[in-house]
Amino acid sequence: MKISKFTGGMVQTNGYLVESPDGNYLVDAPAGIAEWIADKGVRVDALYLTHQHYDHVEDVALLAATGVKVFAWAEYSKELTLEAHGSDWIPSVEPYVVDELISAGEGRLFGMGVKVGHVPGHSTDSLSFYLLKAGVVFAGDALFAGSVGRCDLPGGDFKVLLAGIQRELLTLPDETVVYSGHGPETTIGKEKVSNGFLK
Numbered sequence: 001m002k003i004s005k006f007t008g009g010m011v012q013t014n015g016y017l018v019e020s021p022d023g024n025y026l027v028d029a030p031a032g033i034a035e036w037i038a039d040k041g042v043r044v045d046a047l048y049l050t051h052q053h054y055d056h057v058e059d060v061a062l063l064a065a066t067g068v069k070v071f072a073w074a075e076y077s078k079e080l081t082l083e084a085h086g087s088d089w090i091p092s093v094e095p096y097v098v099d100e101l102i103s104a105g106e107g108r109l110f111g112m113g114v115k116v117g118h119v120p121g122h123s124t125d126s127l128s129f130y131l132l133k134a135g136v137v138f139a140g141d142a143l144f145a146g147s148v149g150r151c152d153l154p155g156g157d158f159k160v161l162l163a164g165i166q167r168e169l170l171t172l173p174d175e176t177v178v179y180s181g182h183g184p185e186t187t188i189g190k191e192k193v194s195n196g197f198l199k
Contacts, residue, residue, distance in 0.1 A: 001112075001134055003179065008032030010091070013055040014181055016138060017042065018131075022111025026063070027129065027138045028181065030055055034062035044068050048102070048109060050140025050181060051126040052080035053153070054093050061094035069099045071109070073118065073125040080125055085154055102127065117168030121161020122149030128168050136177045137188075143169055143178060145186035148197045165198065 002019040013030035017037070023045040026033065037044055047063055049056060049072040057076075064070055078084040081093045102109070104118040110131060117128040119142040126149070130137040141149040143165055151158040169178075174189030191198060 001131075003136065005179070006030070006033045006036045008036070009055050009058055011055050012182060014179070014183075015056075015059075016179055017044075018110055020111050025110045026068070027179070028056040028140070029059040029063055031058040034059040034066075037063070045111075046071060046109075048072075048127075048129060048138075049098075050128070050138060050142075051123040052076065053123055053141070054081045054083065054090055056140070056181060057081060057093055057096070058091065060096040064096050070096060071100050071102050072098045073102055073127050074098070075101070079154070080123065082153065106132075117164070119161070119164035119168050120155070121151060121157050121159075121164055123153070124155040126164075130172060130176070135173065135175060136179060137169065137172060138179045139169060139181070141181040143191060143195075144180045144183050145178075145191070146195055147183075148195070149181075162198070170198070 004017045006015045009031035015030045015033040016027040018025045024042050026044055026047045046069045075098050082090050104116050106115045113132040115130040119126045119128050122141045126140050128139050172188050176188040178186045
């Protein structure tokens with residue numbers, strides 16, 4: 001399995017390409033990732049959204065137009081993308097359709113065994129994807145290297161976020177590599193001991 005990171009859009013959002021023997025998959029779709037995938041000449045089978053804030057979904061419609069199936073916790077809405085709140089700094093997102101809703105628990109995504117965690121608090125639809133055999137977790141904007149997701153946006157709740165991180169992320173093995181929605185990779189063990197928001 002190979003994981004490659006793309007960073008794009010006005011707030012430098014990470015999207016990830018997971019290449020495996022069973023297929024190729026994306027986690028999140030920041031602006032520019034569709035062109036990046038096209039330049040690579042990679043066929044993508046599915047897109048998994050950690051949540052639907054605008055910066056994570058700007059290229060969803062472009063990817064869906066190429067036949068990529070879209071998976072998320074909830075159906076598309078302008079409430080989730082934050083467009084409904086009318087802020088001048090939020091760009092318009094081309095509407096898209098979520099092909100299949102994801103439930104929390106263990107199952108098969110990415111062509112392999114995955115534990116899906118529901119981690120609201122940054123957004124109501126936030127998910128984490130823990131790849132059981134690979135020992136990595138895609139945490140979206142719940143947990144960052146040295147920080148946690150902001151909770152001042154609609155649907156945000158700091159106490160709910162910390163409870164979700166404790167329940168779904170800090171219970172993973174310390175050596176688990178964390179791929180976040182912004183910034184560099186980290187590990188669960190490092191965040192347990194050094195992340196001041198989790199004290």
